Amino acid sequence: MSESQSVTFVRAMLRKGSSVLGASPADEAPDPDSVPDWRYRADSADSMLMRAIRYSALGPIFYRVAAFPKVYIGFAVSNGSAGIVPVLGTTIFAVLLNVFAVWWVVRGRGVRAKTSGRLMYADLAVGVVLTTIVAVAAPTEIQPFAIDVAWTWIVGTVALWTLSFGLPAALVLLIAAFPFRAYLTWIGGLPLDHPLAVSRSVGCMIALVVAMVTTAGILILLGVGTRFALGIGMRRGQRAERLRTQRVMHDSVLQALEAMGLEAPDDDSAAAERLTELRATARAQAAELRRELVGPDAPSARGLAADLAEVATEMARDGLRTQLVAAETEEDYRLSHARRTAIRDAVREALRNTVKHAGTKQVVLRVEESDGGVAVIARDQGTGFSMLERPPGFGISQSIMARLAEVGGRGTIDSHPGRGTRVTLWVPH
Numbered sequence: 001m002s003e004s005q006s007v008t009f010v011r012a013m014l015r016k017g018s019s020v021l022g023a024s025p026a027d028e029a030p031d032p033d034s035v036p037d038w039r040y041r042a043d044s045a046d047s048m049l050m051r052a053i054r055y056s057a058l059g060p061i062f063y064r065v066a067a068f069p070k071v072y073i074g075f076a077v078s079n080g081s082a083g084i085v086p087v088l089g090t091t092i093f094a095v096l097l098n099v100f101a102v103w104w105v106v107r108g109r110g111v112r113a114k115t116s117g118r119l120m121y122a123d124l125a126v127g128v129v130l131t132t133i134v135a136v137a138a139p140t141e142i143q144p145f146a147i148d149v150a151w152t153w154i155v156g157t158v159a160l161w162t163l164s165f166g167l168p169a170a171l172v173l174l175i176a177a178f179p180f181r182a183y184l185t186w187i188g189g190l191p192l193d194h195p196l197a198v199s200r201s202v203g204c205m206i207a208l209v210v211a212m213v214t215t216a217g218i219l220i221l222l223g224v225g226t227r228f229a230l231g232i233g234m235r236r237g238q239r240a241e242r243l244r245t246q247r248v249m250h251d252s253v254l255q256a257l258e259a260m261g262l263e264a265p266d267d268d269s270a271a272a273e274r275l276t277e278l279r280a281t282a283r284a285q286a287a288e289l290r291r292e293l294v295g296p297d298a299p300s301a302r303g304l305a306a307d308l309a310e311v312a313t314e315m316a317r318d319g320l321r322t323q324l325v326a327a328e329t330e331e332d333y334r335l336s337h338a339r340r341t342a343i344r345d346a347v348r349e350a351l352r353n354t355v356k357h358a359g360t361k362q363v364v365l366r367v368e369e370s371d372g373g374v375a376v377i378a379r380d381q382g383t384g385f386s387m388l389e390r391p392p393g394f395g396i397s398q399s400i401m402a403r404l405a406e407v408g409g410r411g412t413i414d415s416h417p418g419r420g421t422r423v424t425l426w427v428p429h
Contacts, residue, residue, distance in 0.1 A: 014216060016166045056222055057105055060159035060215070064098045067152045075149050079142045086137035087146050090130050094153055097126070120157075120164050124173070127153040128180070135184040143188035144200035147181075151204045155211045162215040170212045177208055243402070304335055304374060305367060307344040312365065315351045319361050322351065326367035335374060339407045339427040343376055346411060349399040350378045350423045358382025358421060373409070373428040381420040400425070 072091040076084065131150040138146035154177065162170040181204055185197045192198075305326040312322035335343075347365070354363050360382035367376050400411045400423075409427035 014167045014219065055105065056163050056218075057160060058102060059218065060156040060163070060211075061098050061101050061105070063159065064152060064156040065095055065102070067155070068094050068098075068149070071149045071152050075145050079145055082142050083138040083146045086134050087149050090134055090150050094130065094150075098156075116164060120161060123160060124157050127157050131184055132187070135188045138188065140189040143190060144185070144197050147184050147188070148200055148204065151207070154204075155207050158208050159211045159215040162212050163219060167212070167216055170215075174205075174208050174212060177205065181205065304340050304343065304376075307340060308347060308365060308367065308376065311344060311348045311351065314348070315355065318352075318355050320351060320355050321362050323362070323364045324367075325364065334429045335427065336407075339409065342403050342407045342409065343374070343425055343427050346400045346403050346425050347376055347378065350425070353396070354378070354380050354382065354421070357385070360420075370426060371428075373426050375424060375426040378423040378425075379420065384415045384417050384419050384421050386415075386417055 068091045072087060075087055127150075130153055131147060134146050134150040135143060158170055158173055158177075161173050181201045182192055185192055185194070185201065190197045305324070308326060309324055312324050315322055351363060351365075354360070358380045360380050363378055363380040365376065365378050367374065369375075396413065404411050404425060404427060407427055409425070411426070412424045413421065414424075415421035
């Protein structure tokens with residue numbers, strides 16, 4: 001993200017609030033090193049970011065929950081029981097309402113932008129009503145202190161408006177607070193130039209300015225942090241997609257092409273049969289590649305043993321005889337679809353390596369419970385190889401090891417020249 005883009009984005013955040021985050025980046029410029037500009041949409045509450053950033057409202061709400069009791073205690077210590085009924089009632093009502101707001105934000109499903117705007121105006125109306133009631137009901141001599149307690153709601157409102165609508169809207173609210181604070185002093189029976197009223201009014205205005213500036217800083221951190229996080233996510237997502245494509249090409253197309261290129265003793269005498277086999281292989285690989293391009297397999301109700309039996313049948317077309325030692329149990333069905341798919345595909349790659357490199361057409365595939373998960377062990381009595389002399393290629397490092405690591409599993413290979421190969425694949429439940 002360039003400096004000019006950062007400045008533009010920060011300005012948009014301060015001008016329009018966190019709703020700017022709700023827009024998706026432009027599809028025509030998905031460069032992860034320069035995250036595209038956000039486009040504000042007035043009705044973007046259904047986007048993933050919009051559902052996430054609604055939690056930013058918890059800051060001002062939690063402030064009220066904590067600040068109201070604190071300010072009330074200060075009021076009670078300074079003024080005793082004078083005016084305790086309206087002030088205590090306001091404090092209890094405000095705390096309960098904001099606790100409910102916390103629960104609603106955390107458990108709710110989010111709201112659209114228009115509804116969010118209405119809620120902000122409703123929040124402002126509640127603050128106006130509460131402060132007005134306290135200003136009228138509190139005794140005149142302690143009325144400025146009583147207003148300070150109810151004013152905590154207005155401070156939270158300014159913070160919410162800064163987050164939701166941006167600095168211009170919060171600044172309008174701040175300007176409107178000056179005559180409103182004077183109005184509260186007047187309806188409470190004090191002259192506007194009363195020293196106590198003036199000093200407390202100045203304190204109230206300073207609290208609003210502090211809330212607005214602090215929230216603006218939080219808004220910048222929220223926006224810039226989210227933008228950088230999106231850039232990192234896009235880069236990782238692109239890398240994961242490239243890796244998935246490489247695996248698909250390696251595990252299907254490349255394997256099929258290599259198999260087609262192998263010479264057979266009867267190529268000349270049985271050319272027609274060989275051509276039929278090649279066409280069947282090409283059709284099967286085209287169908288498999290099409291499934292991969294469409295997306296991941298839909299979850300199925302069958303267990304791991306059934307998946308491995310299908311892989312063994314598939315490998316039989318390449319001449320590999322697989323002895324599967326497994327019994328379907330309840331543990332098979334505890335595996336998530338992602339883990340079952342990962343271990344199935346890793347087993348397929350391990351068996352293909354056996355066909356290409358082991359010099360044998362027989363392998364034993366055993367499934368067992370191990371270390372709180374499921375282990376699949378592929379054992380052949382082929383030529384084996386030296387782990388030191390032959391470093392792992394793409395098939396081992398990515399199609400087996402990395403694939404299992406992505407779902408919390410692991411794979412190990414034990415092989416020695418002349419003693420065969422043992423591949424152990426494990427995934428947790």
